[in-house]
Amino acid sequence: MSVYVAHRLFAAHDRALAADLADRLATKVGLNRVFLPFCDTDEEDLVAEVKGRRLFELDRERLGRLDAMVAILHGPSLDDGVCMEIGYAAASGIPVILLTTDFQTYSLTESGPRLEFPDPLLQAVATRIVRVATLETPTLPSAPPHSRFLDFQARNTAQTSTALDATVDALLALPDRAPRLPSSPAAIGTPVYVEASPYTTWGRDHLSKTCVDAGHTVVVPQRFAAPDPVAGALADLTAVCSAARLLADVSGPETPPGTALLIGAAAASGIRIAAFQPRPTFTHAHGREPNWRNLMIQYAADAHLDNSDAILSWLAA
Template identity: 50%
Template structure:
């Protein structure tokens, strides 16, 4: 039996409800045992464990390591970093990823660009197998007040997106080839994911520090040229480790994706201390990032000397 993983934002009731709606329709078509829904199937609200966040990471990772396809719900310009990490994990294993969105916006690097992407990071578009987009409202009904009618229009769009997702999974989805395991011999290559917030010279500083230790570096190039997303993914496949910047209000989508791909393929991945507010949830240890990001990282560093010490360990 195939196993489908529903990746979705889950920190508010409406997001969990949307994930449950998608999972319900998948279960009607493929059977309840064929669908894994995070938070629901880990019983997150009631789970009792001395290190609950790490245990949730382990439970989700166990499923990610044996799924056959993923349905990833992506909405808004600020994509959920946990979902992006899970997409990277699936894509790193060569698992097809079906992205579902009802966004009416698309994205581009400049106001006058003709190259536009459904996502704010072109690496996502490169790794997903197929995207289902329903950007428009449904037809206007005649029943109810204007708010009921508007609600019905939105629910129509959601239902259409889910129906198309079920049909897509019933057909054959193709994906990128799986990333190979991290190379252990030969010249070491580090994949560098630059900061989207803060010091733009950070990548060059990290690169200089790594080269001083005999490590060649690849700087992600898709932010200056979106067509470089394929080259970035290829470089990650050749890299023996990755360094990503997760600082700022949230982990950027591409950085989260790279962390997931590294976690799936045994590549060490390091990040500077995020320097953000901590998050707290019932029964869970404090987390300095989305737990899929925090525990997907091999380690963090406060300065470049600490990074090089970690690499030598």
């Protein structure tokens, strides 16, 4: 069994948590059967002319030969690189386990169905969700007594350890791989799937109108208005994997999680992808070229567009 551990890379505590999970997995499936990004691509010592692109290529190569993925996700702002990797795995028929210790749940309306994550696509593609949302019970007073802060830390550490052990158990109990999502070569008249960003004011109509005015049929997301958001999310995923193109607005502090997941699914399915972002924010890491988005999003996209004329040129190509 080859396992990919997907996690947020950009803070030490996130990398440490993922390393703890990878080590626990390795004791069960073998050290060489667990892939931990950043650790196993050795970013700090990697030498490449375009380092970010090379990291993307190394990770995508591993995504193409997996048996399972475990992804760590916390909070309402989910890491866009992780979500892209989840979409890639799901479209390839790879089982995905999602781990969270988030004590919140989410809904698209005040009284709507409760979701484990803010976008129903995450719940729709998960083979299993491991959610440990409560702290461990307080310990009895010790002698000498600890401060209340150390006791609180211990409760959080115990919660995390429980979640990691439950994730390992879930991985070992996984069913066989699911079939790859259906996709087919795009025919004349095959629609463009347009995914808007919830962070922008122009929304769906701005991008869709540009495509329609250019003579293209447009498909837009169903999951946010569907009575059953998870069923709507699965319909969106199927629509993307059978579209001619994906036009995705990646604006925001990060690419919205569902959008990132759809980009990953489209990349795995050979769908042409354009990322629309009129006002980019660049990120910088030692030895790496400036990136206008998470490198898994940036290099999965065939084009980076910033205005209507650029959209029209991409549609005509």
